[in-house]
Amino acid sequence: MTTTVFSASKVITMNPSLPEATHIAVKDGRILAVGNAQTISELAGNLGTIRHDDRFANHIIMPGMVEGHCHAHEGALWKYLYLGFYDRRDPEGMVWAGIQNTSSLQERLKKAAQTLPAGEPIIAWGFDPIFFHDEIIDRHTLDAAVGDRPVVIVHLSFHAMTINSAAIEGAGLGAHTNIEGVMLDESGQPSGSIKEMAAMHAVHASLGVNLFDMVSKPETLRRFGQAASLAGVTTATDLFNPLTDEGIQSLQTVTQEENFPIRLVPAMSTLGRPIEEGVERLASVGNLNNDRLYFGLAKVMSDGSMPAFTCRLKWPYYHNGTGNGAWNASPEELRRIVHAYHQAGAHLQIHTNGDEAVEVMLDILQEALEMWPRFDHRHTLHHCQITNQAQMRRAKALGVCMNLLTNHIYFWGDEHAETLLGWERSQRLNPAASVLRHGIPLAIHSDAPVTPLGPLFTAYVACTRKTASGKVLGPYERISVEQALEAITIGAAYTLRLDHLIGSLEIGKFADMAVLDQDPLSADPEDLRDIKVIATVLGGRVHAA
Structure with missing residues (x-):
């Protein structure tokens, strides 16, 4: 078999043992070696026929970005x-x-x-x-x-x-x-x-x-894959998939098409179906995975949306005097759902916008873990818009991950400060720095199509915490560029239980890469959103942006 050696002006690996390189050798869709020209040449005898691909020699290569919370109906x-x-x-x-x-x-x-x-x-x-x-x-x-x-x-x-x-x-x-x-x-x-x-x-x-339900259509999935690839994403979730028979067939068909440019991780929606039926459905698709399709996630919807005034907040509720929001299922029903799916071994992805929703779900997860202990479960709370410090300490103790809707700071930050939450609570809106200080595995996301799909823009928001009007909201919750890049690569991969396959450029992992026109690590955080994606590489196959 031929080994392809990609060269770049710099390779950002997200591997702390070897943070930077200039060359990547790829064989059979996986990374065979990472290093410089000399270290790669020293392996020549073990590489077989070598094909040098220098089209990105003047660009930056980083791991393909992982969007840990988005929705495939972006394609519809x-x-x-x-x-x-x-x-x-x-x-x-x-x-x-x-x-x-x-x-x-x-x-x-x-x-x-x-x-x-x-x-x-x-x-x-x-x-x-x-x-x-x-x-x-x-x-x-x-x-x-x-x-x-x-x-x-x-x-x-x-x-x-x-x-x-x-x-x-x-x-x-x-x-x-x-x-x-x-x-x-x-x-x-x-x-x-x-x-x-x-x-x-x-x-x-x-x-x-x-x-x-439009995610059941092959054309929706293809268009979604195209949109994700243009943004530098090589692995994306569909975090509210009904997993109908038609939808499962479409997922299998499209992900096995030669030109499909991303790996898909659908999360089955648990609302609107009997619990026993949902548990059985999720178990039944476990053997249908392929290299670009990974079942096993279950999506739990607790409260609603902050701007829609339907998320569940602790006292004093909304800043403008609006009362509390709505549950998509009662806390009692959420308890039954979480307990059943946890006991069945599912990997839970839990929508929790308001701090009351976070509190309720932590209570429920603690009960589930006490009754059915599971090592390394990686259940993940999503959005966590204004989770507080005590809740983060609990999440750490329970082994819970957090995936924050960082883009909210830019698109709705001004409204949060003035109408939704007020100044003090807005300082802890999507508190990425505190999540990391508590040692909680962190990912950040767009929730596309709620906000545009684009992890580098999400990283920009996490680093600057600027609203659309240019105000800085919560400067003590800013994170570094390196931390933001981790959150859109290896961090997100960890929350999906795929960090052994994707998220960094290391021997044995899939050769999934994003090619950029600038080095994000040397760029000013303000410039992250302006970095252009030149191409993505999925399993060694180049997809032009």
Whole structure:
């Protein structure tokens, strides 16, 4: 077999025993050697036929980045209308302008209606009412733009919707509905605001479209892989996958396609299915793994979203006086879910936005570990937006990992300080430095499509803690560039129980690499977000960005 030797101006290995190199030898998709030209040449007799690949000789190579919390329906959303506040680039590179006021939102809806057949629903995404402040966006606002067909706008958090009167009627959401999350106006009629999964499911059912189920389509997975690879990602999660029969088949098919550019780690959603059935389903796919597909994760949804005012906070709750948020399942049901899946040996990935949610889930995990001790379980709390120091000490003692939604600091930091949490609590928003000080395994993530997929941007936010307006939020929680790079490579790999295969460039691991135009370790933290991904390499195969 041929051995390919990649050269670079610098190789960042994330291996503390050999932090830097200039050459990597790859054979059969795995790393055969790492070093410099001389050390590689000394192995020539054991390398067989050698092919030198010098196309990256003037660039930087680092481990392929690992996105430990994102969603594959990123690959489906661009079929629908974008109504987000910030400009956003789609997988093909087109930039969609953000929507900053009500009139612009209505105008984009009107134009969309003109391009669709009569009566066909308009499905849009990316909207976040928190950026509209005192402007009320309700069914009347949408009716004024489009009233002859259902309009369903999925919020950027994916924990809420705003729908028009036609959509309310189509979903049967009358004033006396018993579905929690259908918000009513002063007259007792549905306002058009729909919150959390149970109520959203009723809308999805009426449309015959569920964005979360789109991950069952091969084209969604292919487009998601393309978007991830463009961002330098070689391993990505799909952290809310229903694992339907169709979806499992699509995952197997697409990940075995020669040109598919990433490794996929789906986490089965545990909500909305009987516990026994879910445990059996997760166990049944354990033998379907391949080199680019890894089953075994189970996703638990506790509370909601901070900007949607549905996350569960400890007293004094939201800074602006809004009451506490919502549970996606009651604490009693969450206890049953966690205990059953933990006892069955599943690897839990647990959504916990608010500090009350963190507290409840730590209590539940402690009970599970006391009843069914498991060594090196690596259960991971995700988001952990304002976890406190006492909770971090507990997490360390329980062997729990944390994966923080660092991008929130940039995109919603100003709103956190002014509206959601207030100044003091915002200082510990996504407290990466404290997580590391407590010795807790750390990953950081985008939650794409909630925020754009791009680990180097996530690293920039973790290092600078700058909001969109340029304010620094929580300077004592900044981490170094090296720590941030660890969190998007070997740290994230550890939380997925894949650090023996990916996350660093070492002999025996998959030859997964990201090729950059600048050295992030010598760059100013401010410049991390401007570093360009030239290409990715998956198992030695080059995928151009």
